[in-house]
Amino acid sequence: MNNQGIGTWISRRRRRSADAIALTSSGSSLSYADLASRIARLANALAARGVESGDRVAFLGNNHPAFLETLFATTTLGAIFVPLNTRLAAPEIEFALEDSGATTLIFHAELQPLARAGAWTSAVTRRIIIEGEASTAVEAYEDVLASGADVDHRATVTLEDPAIILYTSGTTGHPKGAVLSHGNLTWNCFNAIVDYGVTADDRVLLISPLFHVAALSMGALPMLLQGGRVVLHERFEPSEVLRAVEAERITMLSGVPTTFQMLQEHPNWESTDISSLRTLTCGGSSMPERMIEAYEKRGLAFSCGYGMTETAPGATAMPPQMSTHKIGSSGMKHFFTDVKIVDEQGAELPPGEIGEICVSGPNVIRSYWRRPDATANAFMDGWFRSGDLGYFDDDGYIYISDRLKDMIISGGENIYSAEVEGVIMEIPEVSGVALIGVPDEKWGELPLAVVNLAPGTRLTTQDIIDHLTGRLAKYKIPKRVEFIDELPRTASGKVRKAELRAEYV
Template sequence: MLNYGIGTWVNRRAQRMREDAAIAFRDQRIGYNELDERILRLADALRTRGVQHGDRVAYLGNNHPSFVEALFATTMLGAIFVPLNTRLAAPEIEFAVDNSGAETLIFQNTLGELARAGTWSTAATRRICVGETDLPGVEDYDAVVASGAAEYRDNAVSLDDAALILYTSGTTGYPKGAVLTHGNLTWNTFNALVDYGLGSGEVVLLISPMFHVASLGMGALPILLQGGTVILREKFDPGDVLHTIESEGVTMLSGVPTTYQMIEEHPDWAATDLSSLRHLTCGGSTMPQRMLEAYEKRGLHFSCGYGMTETSPGATAMPPHMSIEKMGSSGLKQFFTDVKVVDEDGGMLPPGEVGEILVSGPNVIHEYWLRPEATAEAIVDGWLHTGDLGYLDEDGYLFVVDRLKDMIISGGENIYSAEVEGAIMQIPEVSAVALIGVPDAKWGEVPLAVATLDPGATITPADVIARLQGRLAKYKIPREVVFVDELPRTASGKIRKAELRKAYAS
């Protein structure tokens, strides 16, 4: 045995559960045997086209069986999978592809224009399209799969080899590529199996895109390792979620508070049979008390958690039976992970005292792609400095209270202020800007920009928003821009964002 990576998981599971459904998509039921054959063929086809150990393969698409096939085929070869966020603008896509050095791109035909605009000037000249396209120089995905041999090759892949590069929003204006190893993803999967009690008969409904690590790491990978069924949805629709839970016997659902709120507010909520649900996981932000109680009344308990891309993504998880008693907490450290809270000097703080949250364990990344300075800053003596503030209570439950990095979480999407502020500062008329998160009933919080203008400038708030279109993902663009004469600053010149949050909180 040479291959210890995640790429072999479906192949090993197919030997045990050949005809059992691995994936359900639209009206398709794809058994483990069929999925394994397609992965083997794609892996061989990529190999014959020049993809080798350590090469990067980018994927631009929504939840689709080809995402799963490309992930396992790429990692089976020891190559590195680079899933791209489909909500990004073309320049952001281009940066990720350029930075990763991907020479192979697999994309869905529905995103053909974004693929062309974002990657045609990059080194990703080996292009494969899922679905029909009239773009020149592009191979058909199904034809590529059919061209490969359905033969397992025991490639040498270690747990320390890179499996994924996931790009996180940049705190300094440029995204960072978090390198997740096969070991990171394996140990994160073990954490999920232990802390959530996942078995072989699970049916998970993925309503969040797999290019986000939470959907992939806490949903798809654990379920496929255990031989369960992954139901893929290309977009979130609360009515469809309720119907699918009842008709398919869904046992696991992952989401963010916004999605759970929209499900609970749907007209079919009260009449839908939810008795099959055993696992509800939630991340992104704290679940409001009203929502916890609404689900508790239906006999459903949440396992809210804390984590990030750099932890693959789990760091803590809430035992479901404690969700009300420890309301506001993100739970206990995961089984194979350690969490501590430290002061500015790195000293461990006692229960109840607020400091920076640090995470350590085999699920924590070792590096950012080609960013040694960022790696050295974030990972010190084996501990990931999250930049988040929180405290541990007497029972070891983590409470996250603030964010050092000024990150805004809107509908489960991370928005880093520095990245958006940098884009706004490229508008000539703007002299200074601060981006803050303000409360929003639907999305939890949304970005708001407070800016000052150069003397005599005639630009309007609508002009600022319009100039960001196509340069930033839509969810990063401020919902509102406010012009002020002067931004509040400290003696050293730093903008007092706390004052702005207080002023615009309502």
């Protein structure tokens, strides 16, 4: 077998840790031997149904063992895994399926209406349902898996081959498919293992969706590579998280500031035994000082980091022992990754000077799926241009000064203004719109739409929301709309969002 890809990891781990628990979900557990067997069967079953190297297999579902089984089975074949965000609207699902050219869709029964609507005009020819009944057009997941042989599939896969296409909303509207190679994911795991000290004795509780690269690549994959245990929760429920931390003796927990805030504010926080916790990783936005102090009282420190889908996703990470000394920082460069700050001409800047953050390393993508224009614009002299602004201090710790001008992070979800603005502009009465983020105690930020109406027309906030409902994911829909006579613009016609932020934020 000449397969260097991530698809072989569980099979290789079975040789060393056959009886160790790999996955725990909904009260049931799978050993590495059990998981390897199920992956092998699914891989062979998919191959028998025509899935070949380079084909795309899409997955629409919440945190469930089938997500990881499908990922490993698909990549074992040299095919490409396409995880879909379950929070998207049907047109967004449809775009991802069409753009990726996925021919197989595996989906959870509770998402069947979304799967049907999203795959209506796509190239999907094979549909497999999880925890649902088969029909003439859909096969049952467990039946498919049972039909495959428990033998390792023979395929040639290199570290340079694509493993996953992850769709990330673009600043120009349509999402872009970031192509993560087997090497990108492997090196990102090395970064996590080195900088977080992941071992076979660790147990990670995943409360963020696996279709987000952080949960998958910083939580599940490093843990399974090392032979540790992954505990999956389909949804985030603070009481269940606290119960699981105590009962499962969780050592590693990842989330965004909102999730950690909700845990700390829960009535069971003080009474829960969290002594097993060793590593808390946080991304999405900076951790408020009051939250750092609240967890420090329980003997815990955060390792806040910075990254993006295109870096698989780790670029920097904070050593936990420095979290209170470098408040506001997103840490240091990951072990195998390089980061620099440059000016508008691409010249590297010294510590203390703000510029664009650029990233290089074996964990950085080489391209977007079928988007040579976007790929060319994203790189400068081999470095990935993040579009984010920041600076290093004299000790090598990075501070993020600003994000992409038009991006809002709400509860860990990225909201790109251009995408939402484009849908609002479909309304005939709207002559101009600008989306900005306003601070929110719970979610970090919430989207606010500032709308300019055509003369003599009238709309309400509910009219805007009604138009967006069903067209965009719920988290992208503004919770507040302000109507304004005229949007402030530059001489070239661009909206001066800084003025809007100054007024409304």
